[in-house]
Amino acid sequence: MSADPQAKRTRRAEPITKHVAQNGAVSYQFRVDVGTRPDGSRERQRFTYPTLAEARREYRRITTEVAAGTFVRRDKTTVAAYLAEWLDGRRDVRPVTLAGYRHALKPVIDNLGAIPLQHLRTAELDALVTLRMAGAPVAQRDKRGRRSGEVLAWLRARPDGASYGELFAEFGNAGEKAITRLMAAGEVVRPARGRYAAARPADPERPKVAGGVSARTVVTMLVVLSSALDDALAQGLVARNVARLVKRPKITAAEMATWTPEQAARFRAHVAGDRLAACWLLTLAGLRRSEVLGLRWTDVDHDAGTISIAQGRVVVGGGTVTGAPKSTRSARTLPMPSDVLGALRAFRTRQAEEHLALGGGWPDTGLVAVNADGSPIRPETYSKAFALHCAAAGVPVIRLHDVRHTAATMLLDGGTTPSATAKWLGHDPAITLRVYGHVYDDALASAGDALLGRSRSVGDTQL
Incomplete structure (x- = not known):
């Protein structure tokens, strides 16, 4: 028989080399270009596996992901280290917002911070959510696997x-595979050629995390964590955002508390003789607490009859910080009624008298909301004084921010357009309708009468 004229095609060999150690251990290695360094040079990584089949499988997976741009380089950065770096780099948010991010991520850092970021799993976040909701830890399988856990415990005893x-x-061949996984996870180190040791004598003790928190608090934690992991995904540090896979608890929407117009008028009459009457009128007008406490006398224009919201004072880390308003829409100029301007003028006169009585010890802050000694009023103090006035006036003790809801509801119920109401409040019109669109019982009754073709002023006469 004549030979086949076309030589048989040979399969291109994969660049996997066999390595035999001095102790006879066999492993299979290959190198892959995984990207480019900042200086423009190639970044090559070596990969080692105990069997040829595993090396071939991983070589094909890694090279495919590198070509597609989805390969995630091995990185030992922990959850705590990454989140700390992410928080320090958030220069695009206000200090009070950043403080909220730190508070939301604290349970994650405290309970899962020692885990390498690339090893964070949905099951661990699920357990943390359950812990936060129920206040009790959840037993779960060791993420290392049974054999890896046995090998690590054996090494820690030496x-x-x-x-x-x-x-x-x-341990035989199973121990060889477990060592490979433990070294990749940073749990085992090689202090000398052919020797292995545990990286830590024991697992770090995870501090207790307070439980029994609301669903909204848990959802906030997951939302902020998901934002951080989105950035990690964009940087190529993780393959997926595991926080997005966690089922979030359902938040029960609660109706916001508001005053009726009669209750608002009763409170207004009660505080008419108070030293801070002008500030309470601004609060009744729908200004945020931060806006009232950040208002300066230079922002009050008596000639034009307006006040300008140009800054706010908020609580951050136990202190107060003065900065820009909450949003771009929050910076606004509002025409004030004559009684509000009159109260501001009287308060300015009273402060001048207090300044004269105190002498040189009066601090020149330029703020409207100051104590009798000229020191700025702390936000917590303002809220506590408001609660005391509510009780004394005989009106429901609602949150200070709920007075803002009351103002929005009164504006909308009085016929003010949503766009004008939103501009007054410094909000987006859609948010104004969704968040502040409360109506009173009388308005609901009138709406029902209108649907049935009736008028409450006429009676039950059908149109």
Whole structure:
């Protein structure tokens, strides 16, 4: 028989090399260009596996992901280290917002911070959510696997480490695979050629996390964490955002508390003789607490009859910080009624008298909301004084921010357009309708009468 004229095609060999250690251990290695360094040079990584089949499988997966731009380089950065760096880099948010981010992520850092970021799993976040909601830890399978856990415990019992021969004699081929996984996770180090030791004598103790928190608090934690992991995904540090896979608890929407117009008028009459009457009128006008406490006398224009919202004072980390308003829409100029301007003028006169009585010890802050000694009023103090006035006036003790809801509701119920109401409040019109669109019982009754073709002023006469 004549030979086949076309030579048989040989399969292109994959660049996997066999390595035999001095102790006889066999492993399979390959190198792959995984990207480019900042200086423009190639970044090559070596990968080692105990069997040829596993090396081939991983070589194909890694090269495919590198070509597609989805390969995630191995990185030992922990959850705590990454989140701390992410928080420090958030220069695009206000200090009070950043403080809220730190508070929301604290349970994650405290409970899961020692885990390498690339090893964070949905099951661990699920357990943290359950812990936060119920206040009790959830038993879960060791993420290392049974054999890896046994190998790690065996090494921890040997402070000087163990040789490969000792490890192989104790666990066989399964121990060799477990060592590979533990070294990739940073749990095991190689202090010398052919010797292995545990990286830590024991797992770090995770501090207790307070439980019994609301669903809204848990959802806030997951939302902020998801934002941080989105950035990690964009940087190529993780393959997916595991926080987006966690089922979030349902938030029960609660109706916001508001005053009726009669209750608002009763409170207004009660505080008419108070030293801070002008500030309470501004609060009744729908200004935020931060806006009232950040208002300066230079922002009050008596000639034009307006006040300008140009800054706010908020609580951050136990202190107060003065900065820009909450949003771009929050910076606005509002025409004030004559009684509000009159109260501001009287308060300015009273402060001048207090300044004269105190002498040179009066601090020149330029703020409207100051104490009798000229020091700025702390936000917490303002809220506590408001609660005391509510009780004294005989009106429901609502949150200070709920007075803003009351103002919005009164504006909308009085016929003010949503766009004008939103501009007054410094909000987006859609948000104004969704958040502040409360109506009173009388308005609801009138709406029902209108649908039935009736008028409450006429009676039950059908149109």
